[in-house]
Amino acid sequence: MKIYNTLTKRKEEFVPLEEGKVKMYVCGPTVYNFIHIGNARPMIVFDTVRRYFEYKGYDVNYVSNFTDVDDKIIKQAIEEGVSADEISKRYIAECKKDMEGMNVKPATKHPLATEEICGMLEMIQDLIEKGYAYEKNGTVYFRTRKFKEYGKLSHKNLDDLQSGGRSLLVTGEDEKEDPLDFVLWKPKKEGEPAWESPWSDGRPGWHIECSVMSKKYLGEQIDIHAGGEDLVFPHHENEIAQSEAANGKEFAKYWMHNAFLNIDNRKMSKSLGNFFTVREISDTYDLQVLRFFMLSAHYRSPLNFSAALMESSKTGLERIRTAASYLKRLEENATQEKMTQQDKETFEKTETYVTGFEEAMEDDFNTADAIASVFELVKFVNTTVEEESSKELLHQLFDRLATLMDILGLFVEKEAELLSTDIEQLIEERQTARKEKNFARADAIRDELLAKGIILEDTREGVTWKKA
RNA sequence: GGCGCCAUAGCCAAGUGGUAAGGCAAAGGUCUGCAACACCUCCAUCACCAGUUCAAAUCUGGUUGGCGCCUCCA
Secondary structure (H helix, E strand, O other): OEEEEOOOOEEEEOOOOEOOEEEEEEOOOEOOOOOEHHHHHHHHHHHHHHHHHHHOOOEEEEEEOEEOOOHHHHHHHHHHOOOHHHHHHHHHHHHHHHHHHOOOOOOOEOOEHHHOHHHHHHHHHHHHHOOOEEEEOOEEEEOHHHOOOOOOOOOOOHHHHHHOOOOOOOOOOOOOOOOOOEEEEEEOOOOOOOEOOOOOOEEEOHHHHHHHHHHHHHOOOEEEEEEEHHHHHHHHHHHHHHHHHHHOOOOEEEEEEEOOEEEOOEEOOOOOOOOOEHHHHHHHOOHHHHHHHHOOOOOOOOEEEOHHHHHHHHHHHHHHHHHHHHHHHHHHHOOOOOOOHHHHHHHHHOHHHHHHHHHHHHEOOOHHHHHHHHHHHHHHHHHHOOOOOOHHHHHHHHHHHHHHHHHOOOOOOOOOOOOOHHHHHHHHHHHHHHHOOOHHHHHHHHHHHHHOOEEEEEEOOEEEEEEO
């Protein structure tokens, strides 16, 4: 399996630290509002990475945090006149609902920054003792130049950073020894949440949180650290500096970064205000469609979001699901139980689509290519399977399709839903009308159901329905 | 100013040296009471210029256009 590593700027063969196990950490959102669909990209992408590892038999320890102490949370709390804690708790709960809708598996552990302060104090103290950090008026800074490899992830050199067009010196930070130094601990301002520390009552800097939570739940060394590409610098660069300075060993072996989700070719972000929340999208679309859309491009390519593209994704996903329900229907009506010799040969032919799918995923999780294999399998099913096919074959084909889709976190079957009895009666009445060639009545009933969001389709095997 | 990415059909998108996957849309057709589904047919020489090579969308140089990071940010 090959993974593109931001650290080395090339695809590398994945070799786990420990045989059969994967330890991965994915930087999670800051919870001060509903998550937007840009936040959803890494969730979906890295959940898919996880699912593929699990499909390959790896035991994946997947940790993803919630940043629940931050300027923006405090700002939101002040605006609403409630506590910061209330804001973060609320949006963590909402985020989890969205994740469920997108079929993103819960992490093995979702640590909260506010519950890990103790570990942060320890690591900061450790860094001070090792000479990598210093305290000034209650603020603790990381001594960036002391960490010789600083810049190795983002491939920047310190002098470029300093002589750049922008000043890294921000107001009130002229007490730093060096403009490149960043904050590990900062004293509280009036009304802000704070914790006691040897340096001041205050709160941790953003970067130290991930270093500490990763170490606590995954150990000093992990296989994969992932997040959005904007986190490469400074967040991940700083994490490396902190963790490697404190632990004295390589922090993460593989660094994965997803590209952005754009709107009109512009980065979507809360600060630019050009974003859609996942919740908004879920009003119009099944979030499975959003997931399918996200996986239709490679995770390292920028992806534009639009209603037209969502429609296209919806239709495409529907095509796959139609094939699946076709198999199910035939299976229910099949008379032949066991596979015939010909069935066996048919089934063997689908091996190539599984291989194609796996090869795509092995190549740095090329989900776009993997989906192409799924479509090829769908085409094969639609052109090969027939009423005479055996139950066993139909079942196996369904299973094969569902398995591939499950790796992508996509369902192939609609949830088991029951129609209310009056709707079922309408469908029966329509069938009677059709037999009597009373098509006007039949069409009227179909329209009536359509208005209720139910689409009827007449097939050789009878009437099927789906939600609009 | 520094660092970096991208440019494939109407749209989306794979493909990193051997002659363009897949999906959506459109068009024509088969099936069907109609519709839908499904199936068949049709749909590109890869931004531009120059070069390397027997061979380039794929490598090199340049041009144009778009974007990202360097500041909270997925």
